[in-house]
Amino acid sequence: MVFKSQTDMPESCPPSNAAPNNVEPVYRFIENETVGEIDFLNHKERKKRYPSEKTCEALAISFFTTTRAAQRAGRNFKNLKGKIFAEGKITSECGIHNIENGHLNLWLFQGVDMLKVFLGEEDRGETN
Amino acid sequence: MKPIKYTDLEQSEIIHTFEYYDFPLFFISKSPSNGLFLNYYVEEIEENIDKWLFSRITSKELRNLVEVRLSVLDLLNLLFNKKRLYHLYIDSALNHPNEELNLELVDASNLDKESFPEEDFFVEYDYVTKQNLVKVEQDIIDSSRFKMVLRDDRNSHDISLDLFLEVLSNLKESINDIAYDIGSKLMGQKPTHEINLRVHSLQPSSFGIWLITEPMEPDLFEVPEKSLNNLFKLIDDIQHKSPIEIEEQIDIDEEYSIETIKSVKNMLKDIVDNDFSLTLEANTKVQMMPIEVKFDKASYSKLDVLNKILKDKSQKLTEEIDVEGVLTSINTSYNKFRISTTSIGEIGGKMSKEIFKELKKDNNLQFRVPSSIKATIKKEIVNDYLEEEYYEKYTLIHFEQPE
Numbered sequence: 001m002v003f004k005s006q007t008d009m010p011e012s013c014p015p016s017n018a019a020p021n022n023v024e025p026v027y028r029f030i031e032n033e034t035v036g037e038i039d040f041l042n043h044k045e046r047k048k049r050y051p052s053e054k055t056c057e058a059l060a061i062s063f064f065t066t067t068r069a070a071q072r073a074g075r076n077f078k079n080l081k082g083k084i085f086a087e088g089k090i091t092s093e094c095g096i097h098n099i100e101n102g103h104l105n106l107w108l109f110q111g112v113d114m115l116k117v118f119l120g121e122e123d124r125g126e127t128n
Numbered sequence: 129m130k131p132i133k134y135t136d137l138e139q140s141e142i143i144h145t146f147e148y149y150d151f152p153l154f155f156i157s158k159s160p161s162n163g164l165f166l167n168y169y170v171e172e173i174e175e176n177i178d179k180w181l182f183s184r185i186t187s188k189e190l191r192n193l194v195e196v197r198l199s200v201l202d203l204l205n206l207l208f209n210k211k212r213l214y215h216l217y218i219d220s221a222l223n224h225p226n227e228e229l230n231l232e233l234v235d236a237s238n239l240d241k242e243s244f245p246e247e248d249f250f251v252e253y254d255y256v257t258k259q260n261l262v263k264v265e266q267d268i269i270d271s272s273r274f275k276m277v278l279r280d281d282r283n284s285h286d287i288s289l290d291l292f293l294e295v296l297s298n299l300k301e302s303i304n305d306i307a308y309d310i311g312s313k314l315m316g317q318k319p320t321h322e323i324n325l326r327v328h329s330l331q332p333s334s335f336g337i338w339l340i341t342e343p344m345e346p347d348l349f350e351v352p353e354k355s356l357n358n359l360f361k362l363i364d365d366i367q368h369k370s371p372i373e374i375e376e377q378i379d380i381d382e383e384y385s386i387e388t389i390k391s392v393k394n395m396l397k398d399i400v401d402n403d404f405s406l407t408l409e410a411n412t413k414v415q416m417m418p419i420e421v422k423f424d425k426a427s428y429s430k431l432d433v434l435n436k437i438l439k440d441k442s443q444k445l446t447e448e449i450d451v452e453g454v455l456t457s458i459n460t461s462y463n464k465f466r467i468s469t470t471s472i473g474e475i476g477g478k479m480s481k482e483i484f485k486e487l488k489k490d491n492n493l494q495f496r497v498p499s500s501i502k503a504t505i506k507k508e509i510v511n512d513y514l515e516e517e518y519y520e521k522y523t524l525i526h527f528e529q530p531e
Binding site: 029042043046047048049050051052054057058060061062064072073075076077078079080081100101103 | 170172
């Protein structure tokens with residue numbers, strides 16, 4: 001599979017422990033009241049600075065796998081305080097990920113509509 | 129804090145990441161010169177400009193954080209109260225690596241409480257080492273009884289009384305200087321009781337003695353225990369840590385004062401000068417685990433670390449000041465003067481070589497005493513911690529007296 005950020009990926013990216021799996025529920029902080037495409041941009045797509053050795057991580061998007069982990073982040077950091085975290089899912093078709101301490105890093109495959117995957121709308125599309 | 133450039137950030141290494149969401153939100157970086165920095169994300173304040181809380185921290189503070197003894201909010205509050213916490217603004221659009229970053233000290237006028245965590249928390253996980261972080265209890269030393277062993281090359285059972293008394297006296301001074309540092313930090317004042325030492329019993333084989341600290345009553349703040357603990361720690365640090373790690377405990381987290389470094393240096397210098405080794409042995413208070421620190425031939429060169437610190441902290445300030453007042457005494461034989469000034473009180477000193485020479489060969493140069501005087505004085509302030517010289521010196525370099 002080709003990754004969405006394939007051309008920017010350094011060697012050994014994604015890491016060898018990343019795998020494609022269905023994970024539900026996952027939680028993602030959202031910018032507005034409802035989930036939008038903007039909520040699935042990675043650090044590089046948001047044009048943020050990052051150390052060069054952290055390029056691989058900057059190409060992933062984060063989710064929490066427990067509400068405790070999401071609430072903890074929401075309490076501790078001003079950029080997340082007051083933001084809603086939405087519940088959704090990731091699938092083995094949308095990318096590969098690893099999970100550490102309630103935090104999931106996802107490297108998206110090319111052409112994936114993450115908004116639909118997260119909201120489960122892709123499943124509905126297939127069954128219809 | 130020294131100015132920071134983008135290249136400095138690029139060259140820094142992230143050694144711990146405690147919180148992560150799309151990017152490290154809370155991490156510790158290490159500069160190429162081994163300085164440790166706390167980075168705590170606040171928010172994007174405008175497009176491409178991110179605001180962080182940023183501070184130099186010490187290896188001891190980091191250890192307390194990682195070993196879950198120091199909470200995040202307590203650490204941020206400590207850094208803020210000690211005026212060590214900064215706002216760091218990072219412009220992602222900027223492409224000049226040598227451009228200095230915008231750093232501002234966080235104080236009451238710009239403190240944004242929202243930038244601190246809503247509730248206190250401890251770090252739980254390190255995304256760099258991929259380890260869960262669990263509390264490591266620190267069992268301090270039982271100060272009620274500890275052993276000092278002084279050993280020469282021949283492992284003698286006897287020792288020069290002068291050396292013995294000198295080492296004991298310096299040991300007591302070191303413990304009390306550390307107690308003073310702890311008291312100032314913990315209670316904002318020096319401890320109410322001096323820590324005394326009592327010799328408990330002598331033992332054969334080398335020259336070892338058991339010592340007891342006084343007062344023996346339990347101390348609410350455990351100052352005697354903590355003092356002895358820090359002495360053991362400092363001796364161990366001298367043997368194993370880099371000068372920067374020792375210096376930061378003086379400069380940054382104020383664990384040790386310059387007085388403490390001086391008294392410990394004096395104690396260890398006695399050991400070096402007499403070709404001895406020093407071993408301190410004790411047990412921990414709760415788990416009764418044996419602790420031993422040693423300063424022996426292999427560590428002699430480490431005394432230079434303390435000497436360098438003392439030398440670096442020493443100051444010699446020289447300035448020329450103009451004073452007005454009354455010349456109250458002059459001694460042309462012994463080259464002494466005294467002026468009662470209107471600005472800095474009574475001062476006394478010597479005439480400059482030039483004036484003194486002039487005075488000797490030219491009878492026209494005269495002083496009127498007591499009489500008003502306008503003078504230029506060279507003022508020297510010397511605080512030499514290494515040579516233990518502390519003085520203020522005044523030299524008269526020019527004067528005018530009304531006819």
